[in-house]
Amino acid sequence: MKRQILATASALILAASSNIAIAGGDAAAGKAKAASCAGCHGAQGISAMPLYPNLAGQKEAYLVKQLKAFKDKSRKDPTMNAMVAPLSDADMANIAAYYAGMK
Numbered sequence: 015m016k017r018q019i020l021a022t023a024s025a026l027i028l029a030a031s032s033n034i035a036i037a038g039g040d041a042a043a044g045k046a047k048a049a050s051c052a053g054c055h056g057a058q059g060i061s062a063m064p065l066y067p068n069l070a071g072q073k074e075a076y077l078v079k080q081l082k083a084f085k086d087k088s089r090k091d092p093t094m095n096a097m098v099a100p101l102s103d104a105d106m107a108n109i110a111a112y113y114a115g116m117k
């Protein structure tokens with residue numbers, strides 16, 4: 015009985031953690047990649063400048079969409095087009111998870 019409960023619990027934990035992996039990026043990896051973003055968007059994702067948007071708590075899917083749009087230049091902003099140029103799809107997903115998770 016005990017063993018069965020344990021097996022069920024670990025199966026649930028496995029299922030939950032793989033859901034997280036599917037649902038979005040890795041916020042810890044995103045934090046490392048976002049060091050260069052903090053100068054404009056703020057260390058806590060809240061910008062000090064009127065023309066630099068806040069990113070903290072923004073929707074993850076929206077952030078991914080905007081980063082990809084800057085990368086393919088369908089959204090034009092010289093600064094952001096340059097900032098995202100070196101980022102991979104995984105980097106963008108991770109950065110989005112990082113900012114989305116900020117309060």
Ligand code: HEC
Binds near residue numbers: 069094
């Ligand atoms: C030199 C300043 C600067 C740096 C550094 C910078 N950004 Fe930006 N970012 C901006 C500005 C300015 C805008 C607004 C662009 C516009 O008006 O379309 C912006 C817009 C964005 C947006 C869109 C927000 C929205 O609400 O639509 C995202 C997402 C973003 N930046 C992410 C990042 C990430 C991730 C990094 C680091 C890889 C980064 N930025 C680095 C200045 C900067």
